[in-house]
Amino acid sequence: xxxxxxxxxxxxxxxxxxxxxxxxxxxxxxxxxxxxxxxxxxxxxxxxxxxxxxxxxxxxxxxxxxxxxxxxxxxxxxxxxxxxxxxxxxxxxxxxxxxxxxxxxxxxxxxxxxxxxxxxxxxxxxxxxxxxxxxxxxxxxxxxxxxxxxxxxxxxxxxxxxxxxxxxxxxxxxxxxxxxxxxxxxxxxxxxxxxxxxxxxxxxxxxxxxxxxxxxxxxxxxxxxxxxxxxxxxxxxxxxxxxxxxxxxxxxxxxxxxxxxxxxxxxxxxxxxxxxxxxxxxxxxxxxxxxxxxxxxxxxxxxxxxxxxxxxxxxxxxxxxxxxxxxxxxxxxxxxxxxxxxxxxxxxxxxxxxxxxxxxxxxxxxxxxxxxxxxxxxxxxxxxxxxxxxxxxxxxxxxxxxxxxxxxxxxxxxxxxxxxxxxxxxxxxxxxxxxxxxxxxxxxxxxxxxxxxxxxxxxxxxxxxxxxxxxxxxxxxxxxxxxxxxxxxxxxxxxxxxxxxxxxxxxxxxxxxxx
Amino acid sequence: xxxxxxxxxxxxxxxxxxxxxxxxxxxxxxxxxxxxxxxxxxxxxxxxxxxxxxxxxxxxxxxxxxxxxxxxxxxxxxxxxxxxxxxxxxxxxxxxxxxxxxxxxxxxxxxxxxxxxxxxxxxxxxxxxxxxxxxxxxxxxxxxxxxxxxxxxxxxxxxxxxxxxxxxxxxxxxxxxxxxxxxxxxxxxxxxxxxxxxxxxxxxxxxxxxxxxxxxxxxxxxxxxxxxxxxxxxxxxxxxxxxxxxxxxxxxxxxxxxxxxxxxxxxxxxxxxxxxxxxxxxxxxxxxxxxxxxxxxxxxxxxxxxxxxxxxxxxxxxxxxxxxx
Numbered sequence: 035x036x037x038x039x040x041x042x043x044x045x046x047x048x049x050x051x052x053x054x055x056x057x058x059x060x061x062x063x064x065x066x067x068x069x070x071x072x073x074x075x076x077x078x079x080x081x082x083x084x085x086x087x088x089x090x091x092x093x094x095x096x097x098x099x100x101x102x103x104x105x106x107x108x109x110x111x112x113x114x115x116x117x118x119x120x121x122x123x124x125x126x127x128x129x130x131x132x133x134x135x136x137x138x139x140x141x142x143x144x145x146x147x148x149x150x151x152x153x154x155x156x157x158x159x160x161x162x163x164x165x166x167x168x169x170x171x172x173x174x175x176x177x178x179x180x181x182x183x184x185x186x187x188x189x190x191x192x193x194x195x196x197x198x199x200x201x202x203x204x205x206x207x208x209x210x211x212x213x214x215x216x217x218x219x220x221x222x223x224x225x226x227x228x229x230x231x232x233x234x235x236x237x238x239x240x241x242x243x244x245x246x247x248x249x250x251x252x253x254x255x256x257x258x259x260x261x262x263x264x265x266x267x268x269x270x271x272x273x274x275x276x277x278x279x280x281x282x283x284x285x286x287x288x289x290x291x292x293x294x295x296x297x298x299x300x301x302x303x304x305x306x307x308x309x310x311x312x313x314x315x316x317x318x319x320x321x322x323x324x325x326x327x328x329x330x331x332x333x334x335x336x337x338x339x340x341x342x343x344x345x346x347x348x349x350x351x352x353x354x355x356x357x358x359x360x361x362x363x364x365x366x367x368x369x370x371x372x373x374x375x376x377x378x379x380x381x382x383x384x385x386x387x388x389x390x391x392x393x394x395x396x397x398x399x400x401x402x403x404x405x406x407x408x409x410x411x412x413x414x415x416x417x418x419x420x421x422x423x424x425x426x427x428x429x430x431x432x433x434x435x436x437x438x439x440x441x442x443x444x445x446x447x448x449x450x451x452x453x454x455x456x457x458x459x460x461x462x463x464x465x466x467x468x469x470x471x472x473x474x475x476x477x478x479x480x481x482x483x484x485x486x487x488x489x490x491x492x493x494x495x496x497x498x499x500x501x502x503x504x505x506x507x508x509x510x511x512x513x514x515x516x517x518x519x520x521x522x523x524x525x526x527x528x529x530x531x532x533x534x535x536x537x538x539x540x541x542x543x544x545x546x547x548x549x
Numbered sequence: 550x551x552x553x554x555x556x557x558x559x560x561x562x563x564x565x566x567x568x569x570x571x572x573x574x575x576x577x578x579x580x581x582x583x584x585x586x587x588x589x590x591x592x593x594x595x596x597x598x599x600x601x602x603x604x605x606x607x608x609x610x611x612x613x614x615x616x617x618x619x620x621x622x623x624x625x626x627x628x629x630x631x632x633x634x635x636x637x638x639x640x641x642x643x644x645x646x647x648x649x650x651x652x653x654x655x656x657x658x659x660x661x662x663x664x665x666x667x668x669x670x671x672x673x674x675x676x677x678x679x680x681x682x683x684x685x686x687x688x689x690x691x692x693x694x695x696x697x698x699x700x701x702x703x704x705x706x707x708x709x710x711x712x713x714x715x716x717x718x719x720x721x722x723x724x725x726x727x728x729x730x731x732x733x734x735x736x737x738x739x740x741x742x743x744x745x746x747x748x749x750x751x752x753x754x755x756x757x758x759x760x761x762x763x764x765x766x767x768x769x770x771x772x773x774x775x776x777x778x779x780x781x782x783x784x785x786x787x788x789x790x791x792x793x794x795x796x797x798x799x800x801x802x803x804x805x806x807x808x809x810x811x812x813x814x815x816x817x818x819x820x821x822x823x824x825x826x827x828x829x830x831x832x833x834x835x836x837x838x839x840x841x842x843x844x845x846x847x848x849x850x851x852x853x854x855x856x857x858x859x860x861x862x863x864x865x866x867x868x869x870x871x872x873x874x
Binding site for chain 1: 563564565567568571572575576579580584585587588701702704705706707708709710713717721809812815816830831834835837839842843845846849850853854
């Protein structure tokens with residue numbers, strides 16, 4: 035084994051989340067009302083475009099959640115063939131680090147601007163026969179392949195970018211054709227049968243009619259099929275008006291085109307240059323941005339794992355049982371709500387820091403310590419943020435339990451657990467889903483502020499907050515160093531904007547008041 | 550009315566006690582005073598004597614809840630819980646790490662905090678309502694669509710960016726206002742105008758979008774249809790009827806944050822060097838000054854509870870259907 039697999043706690047949770055997302059997708063497939071709700075999300079252009087962007091972020095996060103430690107080369111091969119126990123490097127790497135190895139390893143001395151071939155600061159150096167010269171020294175790696183022809187930088191960058199953008203466009207065109215043929219096949223299979231479950235339920239005769247109609251049709255008869263553009267716009271795929279038609283593939287393809295034109299050139303150039311410049315210790319800023327994504331995603335998602343059980347259990351219990359249970363739970367969340375959020379988090383994080391500082395023996399590597407601190411932060415954020423959702427669920431449960439079908443179930447002597455599980459919980463799901471997607475963007479933004487204040491993630495862990503915190507004085511320098519801040523803020527903006535747009539689409543699709 | 554307020558105030562006491570217990574557990578049970586002493590003294594200077602002295606100076610050497618060594622009421626009063634937690638109810642917050650009296654510091658810093666938070670709140674509310682009203686008036690038009698898009702984009706920008714970017718652009722590049730600092734009296738406006746403007750801009754996205762949905766909810770109601778049927782112009786319908794009715798949920802929704810304005814804003818105060826409670830809190834967190842953080846938690850909770858009571862009162866004032874009960 036040239037490496038040893040390391041499973042951090044947060045990795046486990048990330049993959050657990052991934053598995054539960056898949057499980058949820060299966061559940062959605064099997065349940066018609068959920069399917070039609072998510073279809074409504076998919077019919078929204080902004081929602082689909084945002085989902086595409088979020089999936090790209092998720093991919094980076096997942097790649098960054100497979101960790102290992104490299105095996106150190108054995109110093110001396112012990113004689114007699116008795117293998118000494120393998121030694122592994124202290125540094126914990128992830129699959130993303132392996133893919134982005136050139137970014138990670140090619141460090142410069144200090145600041146350099148994006149696409150620069152020289153350091154930002156001037157240095158004095160001895161030149162034989164001239165004396166001392168003050169100049170910006172060449173970078174070790176950035177643009178090193180140009181050699182003496184530094185003037186060709188613009189041409190080189192432009193040419194490489196163009197080549198890879200063309201490649202990206204080609205790949206995108208192939209993907210589009212594949213998607214079109216797939217959609218065509220689906221449309222041919224379905225005919226014009228409506229996928230809308232409401233029609234199935236409400237109007238069986240309509241369903242029967244359309245089935246008769248499809249049996250009459252020859253398979254592969256193209257004349258009745260909608261055009262390519264209609265397929266992509268989601269106008270076809272089912273004529274169910276209420277549940278919306280197909281999905282807004284055109285938005286997905288537009289986003290993918292943008293990504294195909296931007297990302298291949300970016301990563302191709304990142305091999306030769308520092309596309310986003312380097313920071314104070316000469317680390318590539320693009321690499322830091324990529325590493326920050328996982329931290330942001332974990333804060334946004336793992337926190338909900340803590341928050342959700344608390345909010346759902348206590349909210350339903352308060353609304354369903356009323357009486358002293360309700361009083362107690364209300365008291366609990368009023369108390370937690372009364373403490374200003376930032377201060378409660380600050381207090382908890384300060385205490386956690388003391389615990390971590392006084393028990394160094396718990397952690398074998400720095401990565402483990404940072405990881406545990408990240409999870410503790412998620413836990414603290416979860417404990418402080420379940421109250422809002424709990425209150426919503428309590429109010430909704432109070433309304434639900436008065437409805438006839440639940441009264442009937444109680445009269446029949448159905449157990450509490452069964453009533454809650456079968457009747458109440460499914461009817462609260464929309465609130466939970468909306469709250470989850472709504473909270474995500476706020477948590478990503480909160481991480482930056484908390485890390486900036488010094489009560490966020492471990493300072494050794496790369497995150498948007500620590501990047502901003504490390505770069506906070508750079509705008510005061512002469513010449514101004516703007517690229518670290520700009521890269522961190524821009525990536526955060528894209529992530530949060532995508533999350534917000536997706537959340538809006540989900541809210542509009544799930545909120546019964548909107549229909 | 551009076552009986553109702555008294556009852557609400559009495560209900561606030563158990564909540565404050567709960568807050569106190571939580572903070573007490575966080576600060577003294579999870580971590581013993583020994584751990585805190587080690588943190589504060591640093592690794593090099595930790596000797597048993599130094600730790601004992603540090604704890605004795607701050608009164609952390611007493612037992613947590615019950616002091617069997619004392620006599621009479623001292624059994625309960627000469628304990629950490631009584632001295633550090635219960636005494637907050639009478640405004641005794643003890644001393645910060647630098648030996649200053651926390652209660653006095655808080656009194657001095659409230660002014661600057663209010664000077665920045667109050668204008669931000671009032672202006673922000675006014676601008677957000679104006680924007681939301683405009684969007685709702687031109688609903689379903691291109692202006693409305695792009696206005697909402699702009700609001701979502703503004704919401705997605707980190708608050709840190711507004712402050713860092715605004716400070717850099719206005720104070721450093723354009724040199725319109727001082728970069729940071731605070732002046733007394735009438736001169737203060739030069740220092741306050743930028744943080745207030747940034748505060749207004751950074752909050753506008755989410756609140757304008759929220760208020761717009763409240764306006765749109767009103768637009769579909771029956772009284773609006775009646776007003777239109779009477780032949781009133783759309784402008785009059787909006788300014789006379791919809792605005793008035795939509796202001797009720799908007800204003801009752803923001804009442805809760807009014808008392809919290811005393812706490813100031815954490816980020817802008819520390820960025821702009823304004824000596825308010827926000828920067829005081831941030832400095833205390835950075836210096837790990839537990840006494841100050843505890844005091845701020847207590848005050849923040851107290852103000853929040855006052856805000857809740859004010860919210861309930863404002864509901865009853867604007868909605869005659871709600872009775873005190």
